[in-house]
Structure formats: structure tokens, C-alpha cells
Amino acid sequence: MDLVPRYNVAHKLEKRSLLIAINCIAALSIFFFGYDQGMMGGVNGAENYYAHTMHFGHKGDDGSPVIDDTLLQGGIVSIYYVGTLVGCLVGGWFGDKYGRIKTIALGAAWAVFGAALQTSAMNHTWMIFARLINGWGTGILNAIVPVWATETAEHKSRGQFVAIEFTLNIFGVVVAYWLEYGCSFYKGGNGSFVWRFPIAFQIIPLIFLFGIVWIFPESPRWLVKVGREEEGRYILGRLRGETGEDMGRAEAEFQDIRNIAELERKTASRTSYWSMFTGIGSGKLHTGRRVQLVIWLQIMQEWIGIAGVTIYAPTIFRTAGITQTDVQWISGLNTITYMLSTLICVFTLDRIGRRWTLYWGSVVQGISMALAGGLTTAGQSHPLGSAAAKAYSSGAVAMIFLFTATFGATWLTVPWLYPAEIFPLEVRAKGNAWGVVGWSVGNGWLTLLCPVMFKALKENTYYVFAAANVITIPMVWALYPESNQRTLEEMNLVFAADSIWVWDAEKNFKILKEQNPELVQAAQRGHSVLDPETGLPVRSSTARNMSLDVSAMNNRHHDDVVDEKQTFKHG
Secondary structure: OOOOOOOOHHHOOOHHHHHHHHHHHHHHHHHHHHHHHHHHHHHOOOHHHHHHHOOOEEEOOOOOEEEOOHHHHHHHHHHHHHHHHHHHHHHHHHHHHHOHHHHHHHHHHHHHHHHHHHHOOOOHHHHHHHHHHHHHHHHHHHHHHHHHHHHHOOOOOHHHHHHHHHHHHHHHHHHHHHHHHHHOOHHHHOOOHHHHHHHHHOHHHHHHHHHHHHHOOOOHHHHHHOOOHHHHHHHHHHHHOOOHHHOOHHHHHHHHHHHHHHHHHHHOOOOOHHHHHHOOOOHHHOHHHHHHHHHHHHHHHHHHHHHHHHHOHHHHHHHOOOOHHHHHHHHHHHHHHHHHHHHHHHHHHHHHHHHHHHHHHHHHHHHHHHHHHHHHHHHHOOOOOOHHHHHHHHHHHHHHHHHHHHHHHOOOOHHHHHHHHHOOHHHHHHHHHHHHHHHHHHHHHHHHHHHHHHHHOHHHHHHHHHHHHHHHHHHHHHHOOOOOOOOOOOHHHHOOOOOOOHHHHHHHHHHHHHHOHHHOOOOOOOOOOEOOOOOOEOOOOOOOOOOOOHHHHHHHHHHHHHHHHHHHHHO
């Protein structure tokens, strides 16, 4: 295949080995994302950082940080998410226009620049601008990497591959925490090395990502969308296989992609961010509804409590009555539990689906947060250091561990996978960018308020998180259709209903699936698009007879019946 460079790994690897290689690169990007998130927890606890460089706190008598300016502390953390918000919009536009690979390289290069500025920060103004720039690079990567991963994976194992990537995401949090824990012993924890080196460490995987991504294949779906069909068909064949039992699978999926790309161009007339947000010009694709769903799913992911636990874990454990000596190693142990729990999602996500994964996560998380608040309150009603106070504090810590483990097994992955699954091919990178907008808003909003809430509400903050978990259950049940075991092309049929309710969407989907068999060839087991006599692929015509409107298809069917009757009558 002359159109694909000789150095591309698609020539050497195929099928599962190629998918694994692609997901390793995607996981490297998501590792950086996790590391960057977890890093600020330790940085905020470095005396040289909060007392002598940023000047928002001082060291207390017990050795713990005393924050004098919670707004400045929260602002330095949360300004990063303003950067991710801008970056994701840039990344979505760039990714749909210039491709997934070039966008990943751009994000990695920009993030290196931002990390270097953070490492060299000399005051809080410098750090604020550095985190803004670093967030821009992260936003670009977060907008495009899940899209690249889902567009290359098979629909039956898509969730498993993304779940594995997010195990690496939390591994990044673990590495960040324990690296900072080790640095805290350097020269007694004094000096800027304690926080500058952990920030600089993220540059290593970013440089590697920038250098290696160029030898990986572009998304076959993006290639088809921009008219590079021959190249897209070749890469799809390498991903799915072309011999034995695999014969015909790549061709069936290729036909689906071609047909849906043509149908999307006919159905939607506008693809700008504003048109997507408002739904103007999207027709039966209902892009505006999908944008609202992914934004609020990501916002709720943060408000159920994980942003506070990840960044302000030491504060949370101190609120529960844990001494400063024990806070650090307990926080580190919590991150390890968090990482191991993500493996549960690897084996369950494609079996029980996205909706049930969110259901059981919300139930357990809500209960654990409510109990954490109650146990912390009970512990503080007893003398500090008493047996009763220690017992209640231990119970509260156990609930935080349970919450973190459950989140890792459920809500961590789905809000990142869902946006990459449900948007039309024409605007998939932009659509995923809207999900990152929601994550940026939710994370920035919460991290800004977290120091203020813990200072004002103390342990009652847990009840806010518990209430957010309860709200998500009816929200998911009524508004979020299942995407599990469905091809990316089928999702246009799922969202074709004019009603916002899941039950109407599913009813409409069944009708459209029967009326548009050309769009779901890859999802139909045993369906062949090979000529039985020649064994060569049968290329379908364009999507001129396909529609996402049930009533239009019914009318067309009625006209066909009338034509048949007329032909018979005059025959």
C-alpha cells in the first residue's frame, strides 16, 4: 500500500496486535493525563511551594499546611481546566480537519511547553499562566485520543480497550503520588526540588508520545470521511483481518462507514461548535442533544466526588481525624486501590453495558459518601485520640477507599468512552471535545470550590457528593441510551428519535435498523458483502435511499407498493 508510509506499523502488525499497539500509545497519553491530575495533590503539600513560592499558606505547628488564601490555592489548580476547555475545542476542530495523528502530536508538543513553564515557575502569576498553557495541551489530547482509540477498535470490545487505557490513567496518579512522596524526604522536604522535579517528570512520556505517534496508522473512519477511501480500507483490513473467518468483516464495516458518511452529509447542514451546541442544522442527527448529554455526564462525574478525593485527599483524611504522619501513606495506598479497581471495568464494561455500570457505581458511591460524612461527624464528637474517635475515623477512611475503588470500576471510564461513541463521524472529534468541555467545567468548578467547601462545611461536604450520586441514577435511566455492542455507525439510528427519552429512542432504533440494513452490515453476524460466485467485495451504492426519518421511510415504502401495483395493472 503505497499511500501508507513504509515506516507505519500497520505494515508489520495486524488485527489484535495492531489494536494493542494503538491502545498502548493511547494509554501513554492517558497516563500523562492521570499523572498531571494526581501531581497537584503532592505539590500543594510542599512547604517551599505553598509558603515560599506561591505564598498562599504557612506550615502549622503539627507540620501540616495551613492555607491562608483558599481562593488562590483553588485558583492555581482550577485555572488548568480553563486551559483544557480551550484546548479541547482547538483539538476537536483540528482533529476533524487534519486528522487524529497530527492532533495527538500537536497536543503532546504544547503540553511539553506548558510543563516546562510550570517547572520553572517563580511566583503564583507565573504558575497560573503555566498551568493554563499546560491545560491547553491536555485538552487537545483528551479531545482526540479517545476518538482515535474507539474508531480503530471493534464494537464488541471497544469498552474493554478503553478501560485498559484508563487503568494506565490511574497508574499515572499512583506514579505521581509516590514520586512526590519520595521527593518529600529529599533534604528533609525543604527546597524547590520537592515540587519542581515531579512537575518536570511528565515531560518524559510527552516527548516519547510526540516522537512515536507518527509511525501509527490514522483512523480509517477519518480517512473515509475526507475522501481517502483506499487508504482507509487498507488500514481497516489490517485492523480486522482479510483471511479465513475474518474475510468480509473489514468490507462490511467499510461499507457502513461509507454509507453513514454520505448520509451524515445529507442530513446535517452545519458542523460548527455553535451549531452543534444548539442543534441548528443537525436534522435527525440531533447533535445538540448529544452535546448536552456528554457535557452533563462529565460534569456529574466530577461532582459525585472524585475530583475532591484525587486532588484534596490529604485534606479529606485530615478531616476524618487522621494524623499528619499517617495522611501521606494512607493517601498513597488509596491511589493503589484506585488503580487496581479499574481492572474490574475491563472485564465488566462490555458485558453489562454502560448504563448498568453507571447505576451500580452511583449506588455504592452515594452510600459510601453518606457514611463517610456520618462516621466523620461521629468521630469528632469524641475526644481526639480516644478509642471511639479512632474507630469512627477508620470507618470514614474505609468509606473513602470504597468510594474510590467503586469509581475506578465504574464512573472513571464511561464518561470518557461515551462521547467518543455517540457522535456522527462528520463531527466526532468536535463532539468528544464537548465532553472535555463538560469535564473542564465540572473539574474547574469543583476544584475551585473544594477548599472553600471543606473549610466552611467540613465533613458535611460528603453529603453534597452523596446527593450528586443519587441525582445521576434517574438522569442516566431516562436520558442516556445504551451504546454497548453497537457500532459507531448504529448510534446515528439510536439518536434519530425526536424524543429525548431512552425508551422512545430504543423503539425508534429497532424500526430504523430494519428499514436501513445497509447501515448495520458490520453489526449483523454472518452477513456477507462478498459476491458468492467471484469471492470479491460487493461495493454498495451511495446512501441515496437511506434515511433517519421513520415516517419518510414509511411513505417511501407506501410509494413503492403503489408503483408495484401500477406496474402489475399495466403489465
